[in-house]
Amino acid sequence: MSDHVNDLPEATERRLEELEHGLFTSDLSVNEFLLVKEAGFHPVGLVMGSSIYHTGIQTRKWSQSQELTKLTEAMYNARELAMNRMEEEAAELGADGVVGVRLDVNYYEWGKDAAEFIAVGTAVKAEDGVSRRNKLGKPFTSDLSGQDFWTLSQTGYAPQGLVMGTCVYHIAHRGLGQALSTTGQNVELPNFTQALYEARELAMTRMQDESTRLGASGIVGVRLEEKSHQWGSHTIEFLALGTAVTRTGDPVTLTKPTTIISLDN
Amino acid sequence: MSDVANDRSPDLAAVVRAAFAPSKSQKGGASTTSDLSIDEELNLHAIGWEPVELVSGYSVFSTPVGLWSWGQGEIVAATEAHAHAFANAISRIHRDAAAVGAHGVVGVAIERSVYSTYTEVTLLGTAVRPIGAGAINASGLFVSDLSARDFSRLMIAGWQPLGLATGASFVYAPRRTMGAALTQQSQNIELTNYTEAMYNAREMAMERMQQSALSMNGTGVVEVKVVEGPMTFASHAIGFAVWGTVVRLAAQSHRPMTPSMVVSLDDTRVAFDAATLE
Amino acid sequence: MPDSPTPVASATAGFSSGLSVADFAACLDMGLEPVGLVQGFCAMQSASYALAGAQRNLSPFAGQGGYVETYQCPHGMVAGEHRMWGQNYEQLWIEQSWRQGFSSALSRMLDEAVAHGAHGVVGVVDTQSALAGAGIIEFHVRGTAVRVNGVGASNDAPWTTYLAGQRLAKAFEAGFAPVSVVATIASVRVWAYCITEYLMGGGGIGGWSNTAGATEIDQLVRANNQVRELVRASARAELHGDGLHGVDVRIVEHEHERGDVEIQALLRGNRLRRVGDFQALRTPDPTVRLS
Numbered sequence: 070m071s072d073h074v075n076d077l078p079e080a081t082e083r084r085l086e087e088l089e090h091g092l093f094t095s096d097l098s099v100n101e102f103l104l105v106k107e108a109g110f111h112p113v114g115l116v117m118g119s120s121i122y123h124t125g126i127q128t129r130k131w132s133q134s135q136e137l138t139k140l141t142e143a144m145y146n147a148r149e150l151a152m153n154r155m156e157e158e159a160a161e162l163g164a165d166g167v168v169g170v171r172l173d174v175n176y177y178e179w180g181k182d183a184a185e186f187i188a189v190g191t192a193v194k195a196e197d198g199v200s201r202r203n204k205l206g207k208p209f210t211s212d213l214s215g216q217d218f219w220t221l222s223q224t225g226y227a228p229q230g231l232v233m234g235t236c237v238y239h240i241a242h243r244g245l246g247q248a249l250s251t252t253g254q255n256v257e258l259p260n261f262t263q264a265l266y267e268a269r270e271l272a273m274t275r276m277q278d279e280s281t282r283l284g285a286s287g288i289v290g291v292r293l294e295e296k297s298h299q300w301g302s303h304t305i306e307f308l309a310l311g312t313a314v315t316r317t318g319d320p321v322t323l324t325k326p327t328t329i330i331s332l333d334n
Numbered sequence: 335m336s337d338v339a340n341d342r343s344p345d346l347a348a349v350v351r352a353a354f355a356p357s358k359s360q361k362g363g364a365s366t367t368s369d370l371s372i373d374e375e376l377n378l379h380a381i382g383w384e385p386v387e388l389v390s391g392y393s394v395f396s397t398p399v400g401l402w403s404w405g406q407g408e409i410v411a412a413t414e415a416h417a418h419a420f421a422n423a424i425s426r427i428h429r430d431a432a433a434v435g436a437h438g439v440v441g442v443a444i445e446r447s448v449y450s451t452y453t454e455v456t457l458l459g460t461a462v463r464p465i466g467a468g469a470i471n472a473s474g475l476f477v478s479d480l481s482a483r484d485f486s487r488l489m490i491a492g493w494q495p496l497g498l499a500t501g502a503s504f505v506y507a508p509r510r511t512m513g514a515a516l517t518q519q520s521q522n523i524e525l526t527n528y529t530e531a532m533y534n535a536r537e538m539a540m541e542r543m544q545q546s547a548l549s550m551n552g553t554g555v556v557e558v559k560v561v562e563g564p565m566t567f568a569s570h571a572i573g574f575a576v577w578g579t580v581v582r583l584a585a586q587s588h589r590p591m592t593p594s595m596v597v598s599l600d601d602t603r604v605a606f607d608a609a610t611l612e
Numbered sequence: 613m614p615d616s617p618t619p620v621a622s623a624t625a626g627f628s629s630g631l632s633v634a635d636f637a638a639c640l641d642m643g644l645e646p647v648g649l650v651q652g653f654c655a656m657q658s659a660s661y662a663l664a665g666a667q668r669n670l671s672p673f674a675g676q677g678g679y680v681e682t683y684q685c686p687h688g689m690v691a692g693e694h695r696m697w698g699q700n701y702e703q704l705w706i707e708q709s710w711r712q713g714f715s716s717a718l719s720r721m722l723d724e725a726v727a728h729g730a731h732g733v734v735g736v737v738d739t740q741s742a743l744a745g746a747g748i749i750e751f752h753v754r755g756t757a758v759r760v761n762g763v764g765a766s767n768d769a770p771w772t773t774y775l776a777g778q779r780l781a782k783a784f785e786a787g788f789a790p791v792s793v794v795a796t797i798a799s800v801r802v803w804a805y806c807i808t809e810y811l812m813g814g815g816g817i818g819g820w821s822n823t824a825g826a827t828e829i830d831q832l833v834r835a836n837n838q839v840r841e842l843v844r845a846s847a848r849a850e851l852h853g854d855g856l857h858g859v860d861v862r863i864v865e866h867e868h869e870r871g872d873v874e875i876q877a878l879l880r881g882n883r884l885r886r887v888g889d890f891q892a893l894r895t896p897d898p899t900v901r902l903s
Contacts, residue, residue, distance in 0.1 A: 078530070080537035084544060092547055093554040094540070094578065099484035102556050103491055104900065106588055115558055117536065121528035125521045143522040150524065175563045183525055185532065189560065216900050219593070326595040326902055346781060347643025351762050353789035353887045354731065365851035367844065367881070369859040372775070372782045379786070379890055388844055388859055392836040396811035396827045415826035422828065426837065451813055452829065456836075458861060487898075593898040 085114065085161045095191040097169060101215025105168065108222040110193040113162045118154025119187040122147035126182065129239040129304065134264035136271065137304065140237035144306055147186040148172060148233065152210065155188040159208040164192035165201035166209035168218050170231050172310070176299060184298070203229045204284045211312040213290060221289070225320035229283045229313045234275025237306045238268035268307045269293065276309040285313030368460045370441065374482035378440075381486045384465045387434040391427030391457040393419040402450055402568035405506045408538065409571060412504040415453040416575065417542070420446075420500045423455040424477055431477070435469035436461030438476040438495065440485045444559075444577065450567045478579040480557065488556075492585030496550040501543030502575035503535040509570065535574040536562070543576050552580035629756045631735055635777030639734065642781050643761040647728045651754035652720030657747060658709035678702035679838050683805040683831055695871065698805020700835040702842060703874070706799040710749070714738070714795055717751040718772070725770045730757035735776030736793050738880075773882050774858065783857075787888035794850050795880045798842035802835045804871035812871070835875055839863070843877040856881040 095102060095112040105112060124143035129135075151172070159167050170190035176183075190210065195201050203209045211228040213221060221228065241260060272293070280288050291311035298306060368375065368385030375385060395415035402409065431439045442459035459477070462485075478485065478495040485495065508527045547555050558578035565571040629636060629646040639646060683698035717738070725733050736755035743750050755772065773790035775783060783790065804812065808831040840861070847856055859881035866874045 078533050078537065080541070081533065084537055084541050091553055092544060094544065094547070094558055095554065095556055096558040096560060096578075098557055099480060099488050103487065103591055103898075104593065106491075107590055107593065112554065115540070115560075119529060119532050119536075121525045121532060123521065123523050123525050125523075139522060146522065147524070183528070185528075185563070187562075220595070220900060220902070326597045327899075329596045329598055329899075346641055346784065347761060349888075350642045350644065350784050351760060353784055354760055354763055365848060365853055365855060367847065367851075367856040367859055369861065369881075371858050372779050372786065372788075375857065376782055376786055377896070380896070388861070390837070390840045390861075392833060392840070394829045394832050394836070396829050398825065411825045418826055418828065422833075452811070453826075456863070458840075591898045593900045595902050596899040597902045 081158065082161070085158060096189065097191050097215050101169065101218075104215040104219040105191075105193055106196075108219045109196050110165070110168075111196050113164050113192045113194050114158075115189070116155050116158040116162070116164075116167055116192045117187065117189045118151040118156070118158065119185060120147050120150040120154070121183060121185045122150070123183045130241075132241045133239075134241040134260060134267075135239055136268065137237045137239055140300075140304075140306075141235055144235050144237060144308075145233075147184070148188070148235075151186040151188040152231070155190060156207055156210060159190075159192040159210075162192050163194060164208045165195050166211065166228065167192050168211050168228075169214055170210050170212045172212075172233075174298070201227060212310060213312055217290065221314065223320065225316055225318045226287075226289075226314040227317040229285045229315050230279070232276050232279035232283070232285075232288060232311055232313045234272040234277070234279065234309045235306060236268045236271040236275070237300075237304065238264060238271075239304050240264045242303060268305070269309075272307040272309040276311060280311075280313040283313050284315065286315045288313050369458070370460050370482050374441070377483050377486040378462060379465070381489050382464055383462050383486070383489075386436045386461045386463055387431075389427050389430035389434070389436075389439055389459060389461045391423040391425070391430065392455070393422035393426065394452055394454045395419045396452050397450075399451065402565065402571045404570075406508075407505065408534070409504040409506060412448070412453070412571075412573075413502060413538075416448065416502040416504070417500070419453050419455040420498075420502075420577070423457045424498055427457045427459065428472070428475060428477055431461040432469070432472040432475055434461055435463065436475065437463040437467065437470055438478065440478055440495075441481050442477060442479045442498070444479055446561075446575070448565070448573065448575075479577070480579050484557075487591075488581065489584075490589065491591060492583060492587065492589045493581045494584040496552050496580040496582060498577060499543045499546040499550070499552070499555055499580045500575070500577040501539040501541065501546065502573070503538035503542070504565070504571060504573045505531050505535040507531050507564075507570045507572050532562075532572055532574070535572050539574040539576050543578070547580045550580050551582065553582045555580050630737075630754065631756050631776055635735060638777040638781050639756075639758060642784060644732075644734065644758040645761055647730050647757050647759055648724075649754065650721050650724035650728065650730070650733060650757045651752065652717040652722070652724065654713045654716035654720070654751045655743065656709050656713035656716075656749050656751065658706050658749070678704045679800065679842060681831075681834060683808070685806045687806065695804060695806040695809055697803075698808055698831055699801075699803045700831060700838065701801055701803075702838075703799040703801050706876075707797055707846075710740075710797045710799075713740075713749060713751040714753070717753040718793070721753045721755065722770055722772070725757040728757045729759065729765065730770050731760045731763060731766060732771040732773070732790065733757050734773055734780060734790075736772050736774050738793070738795060773884075774880065775882055779858075783882075783884060787886060787890050788855075788857075788884040789887045791854055791883040791885050793880070794847055794856060794883050795878070796843060796846045796850070797876055797878045798839050798846060799874065799876045800835050800839040800842070802832065802873040802875065804831065804873070808832065809871045832873075835873075836863075839875045839877045843879045847879050847881065851883060854883050854885045857884050858882050 093112045094115040096115055125139050127137045127139040167190040170188060173187045175185040209228045210231040212231050288311040294308045296306045366385055367388045369388055370385055395418055397411050397415045401411055427439055439459040439461050442457050445456040447454045476495045476497050555578040558576055560576050562574040565573050627646045628649045630649050679702040681700045685696045733755040738753045741750050771790045772793045774793050808829055811827060811829045862878045864876045
């Protein structure tokens with residue numbers, strides 16, 4: 070992650086000042102709020118970062134599978150900008166971390182290559198006053214829900230950061246001859262398989278690199294999302310997301326979980 | 335509450351039989367109406383509250399023709415319509431609740447629609463009060479979109495809801511000049527003026543919500559809902575709206591709840607999605 | 613422990629039930645024995661009193677009683693297309709027809725339940741569907757008839773409830789007994805006058821349009837608040853001192869033509885009678901689900 074100078078708009082600073090004087094805002098549900106309190110944290114504010122980004126055009130070869138590096142870069146940079154701005158807001162609030170982070174993309178009617186990237190989450194601060202920031206001195210970020218955050222805290226692990234890796238990949242169209250010769254047969258398409266493997270692999274590796282940079286011992290809750298956005302069906306973004314964690318203490322002795330069957334429909 | 339009384343009735347069938355014994359009916363008293371489910375009512379009772387009556391509030395505000403299509407900065411009339419529609423709907427549900435002697439309204443379902451020529455807000459919830467309590471000064475009456483279950487959990491943890499805080503802002507998105515659009519075509523670049531427009535809308539909306547929370551002497555806003563993005567009917571307008579329930583700590587300190595873990599034996603949904611294979 | 617339970621399948625025949633397995637299990641736990649799936653139908657056609665548009669522009673509709681409000685144009689213009697009059701009125705004939713249809717279907721279901729020797733009907737579901745053409749609505753009410761173990765035959769009409777399963781068990785535990793399902797509607801027609809029309813759609817009529825800024829549309833606000841109040845009042849009238857629980861209110865708006873809106877509020881709920889003191893529920897234990 071690159072270091073950014075503080076570029077928060079003035080109005081944002083003013084609003085955050087209000088939050089420092091005791092009011093908190095949070096999109097956590099009541100259950101999540103109580104569980105975050107239970108884990109020893111207090112919400113300090115709803116923090117957000119957004120970036121409206123124009124992604125460049127990259128020519129794709131019809132019959133060749135390849136990574137579209139320019140689009141990969143765009144998708145990564147735009148999210149990184151949104152994430153960094155969210156982290157800055159959290160840092161401004163003196164928060165130790167951000168939980169329940171959601172990353173969204175909105176498309177606008179004007180400019181089909183422009184998209185809005187948003188990161189939203191609830192900044193939290195440890196109630197015991199001991200800093201829980203990560204190795205880089207920044208507030209940790211995590212897409213864990215309040216429930217998962219509490220459960221994680223019971224295991225002696227602490228989140229270090231939301232890590233992501235992305236790869237935009239163009240999967241080759243098959244030549245007409247190939248398509249005809251395989252019509253009516255069940256065959257594996259090795260090129261497809263290969264391309265999908267490689268793209269996922271690239272996204273996962275990039276995510277793991279981020280985690281290593283944070284000095285984390287592992288990643289939990291990894292999700293692999295595949296989206297075509299607005300590029301047509303043969304160009305796919307593979308996005309790997311997860312929360313990097315590191316062991317910080319002994320696990321709280323877990324009581325054996327009760328098994329239940331819920332009677333509500 | 336004694337422990338014995340709290341235990342699950344050992345013989346439910348006997349309770350059911352007794353319920354239909356002719357002598358048992360206790361008629362009379364005021365009727366109550368509530369849209370709470372039985373378990374939510376039981377939750378309320380567990381903290382000593384009861385439903386009183388179903389209450390509602392509605393408002394619709396007209397916005398001028400052509401408002402959304404062209405301009406700079408904030409779309410003032412749209413922002414005002416949103417704020418006033420919310421405020422009037424809240425004051426109407428508040429008035430309904432005060433009329434039946436309630437102390438608050440919980441589980442308020444909020445429907446909010448922004449159309450090109452009008453903005454509509456509909457609220458429906460259940461007025462509640464501590465069991466058998468008399469009316470209070472209407473200024474102390476709260477309106478909250480928290481469910482009865484969340485309300486009781488919050489009360490048990492030592493917190494109380496104070497009311498609904500809302501904030502919204504609609505802004506015009508700047509248009510790109512033809513020249514800029516052409517030179518940007520092949521580049522990866524942040525469209526800073528759009529980002530700024532979005533930030534402006536957000537800051538104004540959040541600031542308005544925070545101001546209304548502070549004016550209620552709240553120390554927090556929970557379950558904040560965020561609706562943001564381009565307006566469907568106007569390509570050059572961005573909207574940002576937030577609302578949530580204002581809370582403050584009523585007890586001396588937060589009461590921890592020490593949850594226990596459960597493993598559900600219900601079947602999880604099938605995670606496999608054939609569509610991803612195409 | 614419960615007294616020796618009556619065998620579920622009575623001597624005559626097996627039973628059919630619309631209950632899910634969880635609800636069925638809960639019924640047995642409560643000592644309710646399912647005796648059959650019961651249902652009732654009724655098809656109704658409601659009268660129409662609506663006037664043609666141009667006619668209403670010039671003179672208000674007298675209404676049929678109930679809630680009526682008239683709005684008069686302040687402009688003093690007389691033209692066929694200018695809305696000189698606007699009205700909100702309760703469509704009593706639609707409400708009456710709906711209630712009649714629902715209660716006929718309900719009582720036919722109850723007749724079936726009585727034939728089964730049932731004490732009550734649980735898990736009631738009702739639907740209203742429009743039959744093709746001519747404004748005919750079909751009412752369908754169905755549920756599972758049950759006998760209460762250890763209670764003899766009764767001449768009272770069977771009780772009914774939308775509840776089934778654990779929700780019903782909780783209601784009994786809480787000291788309630790079901791009395792009946794309650795379903796009712798209110799219907800308000802809005803014929804917009806000039807001011808409302810231009811506020812809603814903005815302009816078109818002689819160049820009138822909202823250029824002033826955000827303005828509340830009073831006629832619609834009144835109609836919407838009234839329809840909700842009317843439907844609640846109608847439900848309250850059926851309670852006779854009992855409580856209405858688990859209420860569900862649905863609002864359906866239908867624009868017949870420009871500036872001619874019908875707002876219907878449909879309310880459903882369970883009329884429950886208090887038969888014992890409220891047994892406070894033990895404060896539930898907070899849990900976190902691991903899967």
